Amino acid sequence: MEELSGTVLAGESFEPVRGRVVVEGGRIDAVEETNTASTDIVVPAFVNAHTHLGDSVAKEAAVGLSLDEAVAPPDSLKHRRLAAADRAELVSSMRRTLRFMRRTGTVSTLDFRESGTAGARALREAAEGVGVDPFIFGSDEPSVLDVADGYGASGANDDDFAAERAACEERGRPFAIHAGEPDASDIHPALDLDPDLLVHMVHAADEHLERVAAESVPVAVCPRANEVLGVGTPPVRELLDHTTVALGSDNVMLNPPSMLREMAYAAKRFDVSSREVLRMATAAGAEIADLDCGVIEPGRRAALVVFDGDSDNLAGTDDPVRAVVRRATALDVDRVLV
Known part of the structure; x- marks a missing residue:
């Protein structure tokens, strides 16, 4: 089992959730709201x-x-x-x-x-x-x-x-x-x-x-x-x-x-x-293409990108969705999980 913590852009609406994504067996097991100190932003790949x-x-x-x-x-x-x-x-x-x-x-x-x-x-x-x-x-x-x-x-x-x-x-x-x-x-x-x-x-x-x-x-x-x-x-x-x-x-x-x-x-x-x-x-x-990815929700394939929300480029942004879409660069990608 693996956990990715931070701000999770979850579900079809990409609503920011402070918490974690639990991954087991290559699939998303749960998206949980919880206190976390992580500044990462977790998005669908x-x-x-x-x-x-x-x-x-x-x-x-x-x-x-x-x-x-x-x-x-x-x-x-x-x-x-x-x-x-x-x-x-x-x-x-x-x-x-x-x-x-x-x-x-x-x-x-x-x-x-x-x-x-x-x-x-x-x-x-x-x-x-x-x-x-x-x-x-x-x-x-x-x-x-x-x-x-x-x-x-x-x-x-x-x-x-x-x-x-x-x-x-x-x-x-x-x-x-x-x-x-x-x-x-x-x-x-x-x-x-x-x-x-x-x-x-x-x-x-x-x-x-x-x-x-x-x-x-x-x-x-x-x-x-x-x-x-x-x-x-x-x-x-x-x-x-x-x-x-x-x-x-x-x-x-x-x-x-x-x-x-x-x-x-x-x-x-x-x-x-x-x-x-x-x-x-x-x-x-x-x-x-009928692919089992693109959304962070339980049961989906775990295909995720983790951005460093505390990078010099992303730190201090008000809206994590806008930050990923309009501002993020390859230098802000901390990890790609497949």
Whole structure:
């Protein structure tokens, strides 16, 4: 049995509780209010709702490029660099990124993995022993579902993904697709595929929001990456008013996959509360992939981040939720428990 004491951001509301989390057998046994001298802040570990970890071989290589030049299949800089990388380089680069994610509090990532079955296997290898569990949305052919957890489509304007969607339906696997990143033209076609997850939705209009709500389709937003690529700003407030919204960091070549940076950006850029942002970075991504984490409550998997509330950066803050979302950095992470 293990106990983590301090201010616990407990339950779906992340209500601060002065007390402790009791962990036994890898699961949360209890959340107890009790007197404690600890200044630690205990929060659910983060779930990054959208990454492209293969881009770890090309960090900062796309500076100044447009969306198509940087990442569009099949001939963008990203795809050229992926084709040129040998397997050992790819696995090593992805492993280093996963280690960075773990150190900054992320324990799972919903990754769109290029290169079919071979790409999915490479990510499985990269994740061995790191402590970050990738939920892999594979690519290329339906047979990738032999290895991947679901299928990740590039966009409904790029190809006909009916066979891949049918394969997901047959196997009971989720189907995710990029939509509304450069413009709105692919949003309705993406929704016609009955997806389990839409990614980006930068150009979602009222007609799309109404359909997303009616069909209960969750969305992963990646506002920092959208900013870097100059494609616009997702309507985060409006999306939250219509569906489940999770936070992702997108391409590693564009930004480090730090949920701390992503939360701070979202909290300061959009009309959202700190609690909404924290949920986007934890419980929402976990719900989308049916992961047993994202909330601190009895019975859940013990996936927790402990921040040093007495660090030079966090000491003296009035609101622990705002402190974690808007102010915390990797230097404030004292421990990640999985």
